[in-house]
Every structure is written in structure tokens, then in C-alpha cells.
Amino acid sequence: MARINSITELEEVRKSILSSRDSKKPCITICSGSGCHASGSREVALSIEAEIVKQGLSDKVDVKKTGCHGFCERGPIVVIHPEGICYFQVKPGDVPEIVSQTVIEKKVIERLLYTDPNTNEKIVYESEIPFYKNQERLVFGFNSSIDPKSIDDYLAIGGYSALAKVLSQMSPEQVLEEVKRSNLRGRGGGGFPTGRKWGESRNAPGDIKYVIVNADEGDPGAYMDRSLLEGNPHSILEGLTIGAYAVGSHEGYIYVRQEYPLAVENVSIAIKQAEEYGLLGENILGSGFDFTVKVHQGAGAFVCGESSALMTALEGKAGEPRPKYIHTAVKGVWDRPSVLNNVETWANVPLIINKGSDWFTQFGTERSKGTKIFSLVGKITNTGLVEVPMGMSLRDIIYKIGGGIPGGKKFKAVQTGGPSGGCLPEELLDLPVGFDELTQAGSMMGSGGMIVMDEDTCMVDVARYFLEFLTDESCGKCVPCREGIRQMLKILTNITKGKGKEGDIELLEELAEVAREASLCALGRSAPNPFLSTLKYFRDEYEAHVKEKRCPALSCKELIAFYIDPAKCQACGTCARKCPSEAIIGGKNLIHMVDQTKCTKCGTCFEVCPPRFRAVKKISGEPVPDPIPEEARIIVRGGKKNE
Ligand SMILES: Cc1cc2nc3c(=O)[nH]c(=O)nc-3n(C[C@H](O)[C@H](O)[C@H](O)COP(=O)(O)O)c2cc1C
Numbered sequence: 289m290a291r292i293n294s295i296t297e298l299e300e301v302r303k304s305i306l307s308s309r310d311s312k313k314p315c316i317t318i319c320s321g322s323g324c325h326a327s328g329s330r331e332v333a334l335s336i337e338a339e340i341v342k343q344g345l346s347d348k349v350d351v352k353k354t355g356c357h358g359f360c361e362r363g364p365i366v367v368i369h370p371e372g373i374c375y376f377q378v379k380p381g382d383v384p385e386i387v388s389q390t391v392i393e394k395k396v397i398e399r400l401l402y403t404d405p406n407t408n409e410k411i412v413y414e415s416e417i418p419f420y421k422n423q424e425r426l427v428f429g430f431n432s433s434i435d436p437k438s439i440d441d442y443l444a445i446g447g448y449s450a451l452a453k454v455l456s457q458m459s460p461e462q463v464l465e466e467v468k469r470s471n472l473r474g475r476g477g478g479g480f481p482t483g484r485k486w487g488e489s490r491n492a493p494g495d496i497k498y499v500i501v502n503a504d505e506g507d508p509g510a511y512m513d514r515s516l517l518e519g520n521p522h523s524i525l526e527g528l529t530i531g532a533y534a535v536g537s538h539e540g541y542i543y544v545r546q547e548y549p550l551a552v553e554n555v556s557i558a559i560k561q562a563e564e565y566g567l568l569g570e571n572i573l574g575s576g577f578d579f580t581v582k583v584h585q586g587a588g589a590f591v592c593g594e595s596s597a598l599m600t601a602l603e604g605k606a607g608e609p610r611p612k613y614i615h616t617a618v619k620g621v622w623d624r625p626s627v628l629n630n631v632e633t634w635a636n637v638p639l640i641i642n643k644g645s646d647w648f649t650q651f652g653t654e655r656s657k658g659t660k661i662f663s664l665v666g667k668i669t670n671t672g673l674v675e676v677p678m679g680m681s682l683r684d685i686i687y688k689i690g691g692g693i694p695g696g697k698k699f700k701a702v703q704t705g706g707p708s709g710g711c712l713p714e715e716l717l718d719l720p721v722g723f724d725e726l727t728q729a730g731s732m733m734g735s736g737g738m739i740v741m742d743e744d745t746c747m748v749d750v751a752r753y754f755l756e757f758l759t760d761e762s763c764g765k766c767v768p769c770r771e772g773i774r775q776m777l778k779i780l781t782n783i784t785k786g787k788g789k790e791g792d793i794e795l796l797e798e799l800a801e802v803a804r805e806a807s808l809c810a811l812g813r814s815a816p817n818p819f820l821s822t823l824k825y826f827r828d829e830y831e832a833h834v835k836e837k838r839c840p841a842l843s844c845k846e847l848i849a850f851y852i853d854p855a856k857c858q859a860c861g862t863c864a865r866k867c868p869s870e871a872i873i874g875g876k877n878l879i880h881m882v883d884q885t886k887c888t889k890c891g892t893c894f895e896v897c898p899p900r901f902r903a904v905k906k907i908s909g910e911p912v913p914d915p916i917p918e919e920a921r922i923i924v925r926g927g928k929k930n931e
């Protein structure tokens with residue numbers, strides 16, 4: 289790779305890359321993000337490469353391994369360009385047919401297409417699948433078209449042109465102004481205005497300043513930062529370099545958790561390539577601006593995503609938060625001004641510079657501009673990463689993009705904002721997603737986790753689950769968080785086990801207030817959110833658990849029981865055969881019964897009882913009917929007792 293010494297040379301390199309490419313040449317792209325990797329995309333990619341050689345097509349067809357497309361549950365995903373024909377759940381055995389039929393003959397293979405679960409319609413093109421069609425993929429879109437290990441691919445889509453613009457046409461103050469005008473707010477948690485943070489750092493005294501990418505991403509179920517870093521690492525490097533220029537920093541860090549090996553690999557390759565091209569290092573593009581970036585692998589503690597804890601970890605100490613009387617933008621890593629932004633925040637920066645703040649502010653709401661990537665998971669038909677304009681309603685995200693709740697179940701709640709976010713009920717489905725709207729409703733945007741829950745989810749148990757996570761992840765430095773959340777967890781666990789007492793809810797509220805007011809960092813301060821939001825919207829469930837020892841969702845094991853309705857049992861024996869605890873009292877032509885002393889409440893009998901009988905019942909808060917004597921268990925068929 290030759291070093292690029294000026295902006296003119298950069299444009300020449302870009303032109304030569306584009307002229308060496310034929311946009312009409314067939315290209316098979318294989319998603320090689322972590323999700324598709326887990327479902328076997330590597331083997332598919334190897335098969336495609338081998339098949340192309342076997343069929344003598346090496347000069348006629350390109351093969352490209354891209355980043356995550358977002359629809360990971362349907363992986364491995366293969367898209368054939370230029371048509372954009374999209375195949376899901378591809379196996380190595382499908383490859384010869386894909387090459388001979390689709391690539392050469394231009395014929396579509398029906399069985400590999402997406403089938404709309406509502407209409408049963410087969411959809412040929414990725415862009416027409418409802419999951420994608422209703423998104424606005426400004427930041428995430430390029431993931432599916434470029435090879436993240438190729439800087440030339442990034443240059444071909446206009447990469448580093450924002451950096452070139454900044455270095456050649458804009459002063460640091462002008463960059464700062466543009467970012468401020470865009471109203472970009474941090475995508476990592478609190479939604480702090482990015483331009484304001486940069487300005488604080490720029491104006492802070494000191495010659496040495498740092499810019500940092502927060503790729504810790506510890507929220508359970510969230511993986512948008514991982515996918516961006518894996519799939520388009522140069523966009524983050526470009527944003528970071530622009531930020532460094534605006535702030536007056538010459539050193540940057542990417543703090544990424546060790547459990548993200550592909551993200552670490554791809555961003556490390558990207559740094560090396562950018563250095564070789566002279567897009568990082570000394571005298572970038574001949575502008576006189578120097579900037580270097582290092583990758584720091586975090587050990588994977590949730591609290592290390594918090595700004596001061598992350599900076600302490602970066603200094604080589606145990607990752608614990610510290611008081612922030614002075615913002616880290618002024619006094620951060622080694623007490624020097626340090627700008628920390630989330631992966632997605634940085635990835636927005638080149639777009640804002642290239643297209644302008646006026647373009648950016650046309651997306652979103654009054655106070656939340658641009659788009660947001662959410663990790664849509666849980667009880668939802670289409671799970672995956674979705675990027676939507678701020679202001680889209682929860683309903684549209686869940687039903688139009690997510691395809692609604694599977695299995696004919698009823699929607700119950702959506703949890704947004706990660707473990708310290710909140711659960712929002714059906715009445716709030718029309719709430720537009722924005723930083724302030726979610727906070728006002730008792731939840732938050734967080735980094736973009738969105739977990740959908742159906743009628744079978746117990747909201748008390750959800751609060752217990754998140755508090756368990758936060759108890760494990762609390763660093764233990766301050767008492768309100770360390771002891772407060774632990775006590776809350778104890779009480780919630782008791783409630784879900786039917787040991788709740790009068791006064792427990794009030795005690796939980798008191799503990800929540802103390803943790804909220806007195807914890808050192810936002811982990812403790814926001815930890816009560818799962819409890820407070822579920823109490824606000826589902827108080828009746830708490831009361832049923834405490835007062836009636838009943839779980840209305842029929843979910844808490846200690847509060848439920850299974851029994852077989854004698855009027856419905858047909859003695860088919862399915863439950864007896866499948867029960868792993870031998871807890872079914874059966875017999876030929878005898879009504880079956882659950883032996884409550886052996887039942888572990890695994891629910892297998894309930895699941896396997898044929899739908900035409902539906903004889904197994906799940907109950908809570910009511911006594912289990914008494915066992916039936918053997919003579920009364922004989923099933924009468926056609927007016928006659930069976931032999
Ligand atoms: C316990 C805790 C964990 C956090 N984890 C992350 C994280 O994984 N990624 C992230 O970008 N921000 C995380 N944050 C928010 C950061 O402290 C910080 O606000 C953010 O990185 C700033 O970037 P932004 O302004 O671009 O959002 C976390 C905050 C807390 C309290």
C-alpha cells in the first residue's frame with residue numbers, strides 16, 4: 289500500500305479503485321458478522337469460493353465477505369448483486385445451485401427466499417423485506433455492502449472524504465459548530481450533546497487530550513456496537529479522527545471488550561491499513577495534523593462501560609468509577625481532557641460532515657435527531673439489529689419491522705435501555721422513541737437494547753432478573769449500590785418465591801430511592817429503574833405475588849402447579865413418556881395425574897399435551913385438585929368403560 293500524501297492523491301486513489309471495479313459484474317456477498325458466523329457462514333463462504341473456481345468463474349464473479357446485515361436469526365445470509373437477490377439460512381449444500389442457477393442463469397431459488405410469516409409471500413430482494421424496508425439505515429447500511437477488512441471498499445463508498453473535507457476546508461471550530469448544529473446526542477446511554485462535550489474538552493486547559501471510542505457494550509442482548517465495529521470499522525476511525533481534530537487531540541483509544549474478537553481483529557486491521565495509507569499517523573493527508581489510535585481490550589465488566597470506570601481501566605487500574613465533580617471531558621484519562629463517545633456516535637460524525645447538519649436534522653424529533661440502532665430481541669417474530677429514525681413509535685418498530693409477537697400471544701411490555709432501563713406497557717406502544725420521551729415514561733434509550741415481552745412474562749421476575757445482573761456487575765465501591773441493590777434483589781427473589789410480606793413493596797421503594805440518590809455512578813443510580821417501571825405499570829402483579837401468592841403470568845415456578853384436567857385427558861400417554869421426572873401417574877386407559885411431590889414444574893407435560901386435548905393446566909394462586917382414586921380414572925369411551 290502506498291502512502292497517500294494529499295487530498296488530491298486520495299481522490300486519485302478513489303478514482304482508480306472505482307475504475308478497476310465493474311458495478312455490473314456479479315458479486316456474491318456472504319454475511320460474515322458474528323451472528324452468521326455462528327450459524328455457519330464461514331463454511332458457506334468457503335464453498336462459494338471453491339465453487340467459483342470449480343465452475344471456472346474466478347474472473348467473472350466477485351465474492352465478498354461483509355459485516356452484519358442485522359437479520360442474524362435468518363443467517364447465513366447471501367446476497368447476489370447487482371440484482372440484490374437475497375437468500376437466508378444458506379447451507380454449503382445450496383452453493384452449487386446458487387452459482388449455477390442464480391449467478392449464471394439468473395433464476396431465483398424459491399426455497400432460500402424470505403417467506404413473510406403473515407402473508408406467506410416469498411420476497412426476492414433484501415430491500416423489499418418488511419424487516420429492512422421500514423428501516424432508515426444511514427449508519428448501518430454500508431455494513432452489508434463492504435468487506436470490513438478492505439480499506440479500498442470503504443474508499444469506494446466515499447470513505448475518508450469527510451476527513452479530507454475537514455482537514456482541507458474546515459477549522460476545528462467550524463467542525464465543532466457543525467456537530468453542535470446537528471444536535472447529535474450520544475448513542476451510548478445518557479444522550480449527552482456530543483458537540484457540547486467536544487467543546488468542553490477543546491476549551492479545557494492542557495496540550496495533551498484524548499478521544500476514546502466506548503465499545504464496551506455490556507448490556508445483555510445488545511450487539512449494535514459490536515456489529516458496527518466488526519462491519520464498518522473505518523467509519524468509526526474516520527469519525528474519531530475528525531473528533532480529534534475538532535478537540536485538539538492527537539491520541540485516541542478504542543476501548544473494546546475482549547469477548548469481541550472479530551471486532552478487535554477488524555478494527556486492528558483497519559488501523560494498520562489507515563496508517564499505511566497515511567490516514568492515521570503523522571501529517572495526515574499532508575495537512576500537518578497528527579493522530580494515532582490504539583486498541584485497548586477491556587476485561588468485560590459491565591461497569592467498565594461507565595465513562596470514569598472505563599478511563600480508570602484504560603489507565604491500567606481496576607475499572608471502578610470515580611466521582612465526576614469535574615467532567616471527564618475536562619479531567620479524564622490521566623487527569624487530561626478526554627472525550628468519550630459511543631461507537632454509534634462516532635459513526636454518525638462522517639455522515640454529518642459530508643452531508644451537513646441540515647441534512648442530519650431532517651431525521652428524528654425536535655430534541656432527538658438522526659437515527660438509532662436498536663437490538664430488537666425477545667418475544668418477537670423478527671429479531672435483529674434495526675436502525676430507525678428517532679421518533680418512530682414503539683408500535684411500528686415492534687409490529688412493522690419486528691413482525692409482532694409470535695405464536696398468537698399478546699404483547700405485554702417492551703424493555704428499553706439495557707439492564708437499568710425500564711419496561712413500558714401496551715398503553716405506551718405509540719410512544720415515539722427519543723431520549724426524552726423514553727426517560728419521561730420511566731425508561732431510557734440507553735445504548736439501544738429493546739426486549740419484547742409477551743403475556744407469559746412475569747414483570748416481577750423481569751425486575752428480579754435485571755437486579756440480579758446489576759448486583760453481579762456492581763463494582764462494590766459505594767454502599768448504596770453494593771448493599772442497596774443486593775437487598776432489593778433479596779426481597780424481589782422472595783416475592784417471586786411466594787415469600788413476599790406486607791410492606792415489601794414500600795421497602796423496595798425506599799431502597800430504590802436511596803440507590804437512586806446516593807450511588808456513586810449511574811449503574812447504582814439507574815439500577816432501581818427495572819423495579820420502579822414495572823411497579824408503575826404492573827403494580828397489580830406485585831400485589832398478586834405478595835398478597836395472594838399468585839403469579840398472574842403463570843411464570844414463577846414456586847407459585848405455579850401443573851395438573852391434568854380429568855374431563856379432558858384421553859390417556860394418550862404423551863406427557864408420561866416425555867416427563868423427565870417421571871412425575872406422571874399414567875396407565876392404559878386411565879386418566880393421567882401429576883404427582884405433585886415429583887413435579888419439577890419444567891412444563892414439559894403442558895407443552896407436549898396434544899392441542900386437540902389441552903388437558904394439562906397451569907395454575908397459580910389456587911389449590912391443586914385432589915388426586916382421583918384409581919377406579920374413577922378409567923376412561924369411558926363410546927358409553928363403555930375401556931378394558
Ligand atoms: C454502568 C454503565 C455502563 C455503561 N456502558 C456503556 C457502554 O457499554 N457503551 C457506551 O457507549 N456507553 C456506556 N455507558 C455510558 C457511558 O458512561 C458514557 O455516557 C458514554 O460512553 C458516552 O458516549 P456518548 O455520549 O456517545 O453516549 C455506560 C454507563 C453506565 C453507567
Ligand code: FES
Pocket residue numbers: 319320321322323324325355356357358359360361363365
Ligand atoms: S451476522 Fe449476519 S446478519 Fe448479523
